[in-house]
Amino acid sequence: MPFTEPTNALYKRLKDEAFQERDAEDHDAVNAADEQSEIENSERHSICTPTKQPVMEQSGQSDQGIGPNDILLLKVIGRGTFAQQVALARHRHTQDIFVVKTLDKQHLVRRKQVRHTLTEKKVLQNLSGHPFIVKLYSAFQTECDVNFVLEYCQGGELFFHLQHHKAQKFEEATMAFYAAEVLSALKTLHEKGVVYRDLKPENVLLDAQGHIKLADFGFAKQEMMPKCKTFSFCGSPEYLSPEMVAKAGHGIETDMWSYGCFCYELLTGLPPFQDDNLSTLFQKITMGKVWYPPDLSEKASSLLRDLLCVDPSKRLTAADAMNHPFFSDLDWEKLQNRQVSPPIRPECHGCDCTRNFDDGFTTSPLKFIKPHPSSKSKTDITCGPDFGSCGSAEHPKKQKVDFHDAFAEF
Template identity: 45%
Template sequence: MKVLDKKDLVDGKALEHTRTERHILEAVQHPFIVSLRYAFQTEEKFYMVMEFLSGGELFYHLKVASRFKEDRSRFYASEITLAIGHLHGLGIVYRDLKAENVLLDAEGHVKLTDFGLAKKAILDNKSASTFCGTPEYIAPEILCNSGHGRAADWWSLGTLLYEMLCGLPPFYHKNVNIMYDRILNAKLTFPAFLTPVARDLLSKLLVRNPEKRLGAGQRDYEEIIEHQFFASVNWTSMLQKKIRPPFVPQVKGGDDVGNFDVVFTCEQITTTV
């Protein structure tokens, strides 16, 4: 349950983001996107109740494993690509793809969550202008404030895929300003263990010019799923969740929270109605 204090939403932008998130969650039905079960409000707060995904955050599992093998990374990237492609088909840019916003269900399939930064009615690569996102995953055009759109999500996909395969995002630095400089200027390098086909896909997703990035054209996600990296994927079966996930989270029951970091599960629940 996401609880938002109305006092914190008096700023118009925050209120707009909250409305957008609620409308998107309500409108979008997709196997790899979290579903909204209830939305209601009291005098002081807004509440959004989502389905509970007991598999935990992809971020948590990546931290445990350090990095994923190529097959596991390909599986997650495939489901994420289908989810983002669906959003783009509805004119929605996600703008906050990161390992923390990808949850796993009990079987090990992904679900995108947190649509607080999503924007509607964007059908190109430059109509959105708000500076937003998570530093490690921000596309160069957002940093440059030159207008952004769908292609920014594909940059973030490249960043996340690189992180899954290598253990860290490609331009990571603990100093955010240095990291921003690297995102804009540093040469993209790869560890020796990465396969040539994985390097090729990452090189095409992490292109600084959004118009030349893979997925930037009218065909959007179809450009990406045709890449050789995904040659073994049956996309119809993938969308129907007929492909067995390479990793199944250990889930003891419907209310098991063992796949979430204790930093969250040990927090005191302070909200009451």
């Protein structure tokens, strides 16, 4: 396909066309929305959905878990394209620490992300027991928002540690540890028929011990068995697979391309494909020409080449990658049981420490999550001096939208 359109226009056109071609499950979710379509994830932003110690073991019991009146918000630790606020919080009664990720309903409807939000909840409910996937403790909705209560990962984003590492890249042994734990999570996702579609260092979190937790499943797709394809266009531009860029339909193989980009960035400090112009970036991706630094070992280069294969049918699967010579010295059983020592132990001072998160987030004002009018309790979630709710000054000129049908399943 030609790559001659302006940067934003190309990405927007591909998004618009992808919306038109989505399968019935994705398309039904947007019936209540207007036809507005904006660029998703055009920048590499940080959405932090961190963790906490395993105290509340009702993972998956979201309908009977924590509600808005149980929560004391402490500090903002992230924001994102769809996350209005990601905040560190404390349980009012048990004093447990966790994270509340808040998404604006009207924004989700307008951006046609309702179905993806419902899928995120289902995926987390089904896979929260995995050692390398962030736990979901509860999920609830208010009149204006949907909220995920998640475990807090005190170590923050792997991207944060990559940027603060010497030369802003990892040694092969360090990269192998993180790549292996991520691969374990991907293998489980694919076996369950889930394609993740947003792998990047910003979405890989570290817990207090330094083990990874895969987070942010807003672009995940269920029921993707081998040979299945979907035509949604989503993710971070530098990590999109050739088949997604070409709109040829993609399956779980797209995750393995992103995994190759992820491994490459950990080893070199930069993604394998980059350009300020999306047209040029997408052309580079579809051509698949990668420069491999001469200081990479033969095993590392071989792994990357087998992952960054333009033809998805020739790309390594998660199981194939686990058997690659690059991981030959790794005991996968010990890794799965979290018995392999992490190469980086995050600095954490107390269970509510936020030193591994960007000051740009942690110093920003908190916003209320206003309980639904039907809530029996009259107590709002406490936060800072600024707050937002439907119809407040924080949301000027908002149109009234009936969310009842769109979020009935949440």
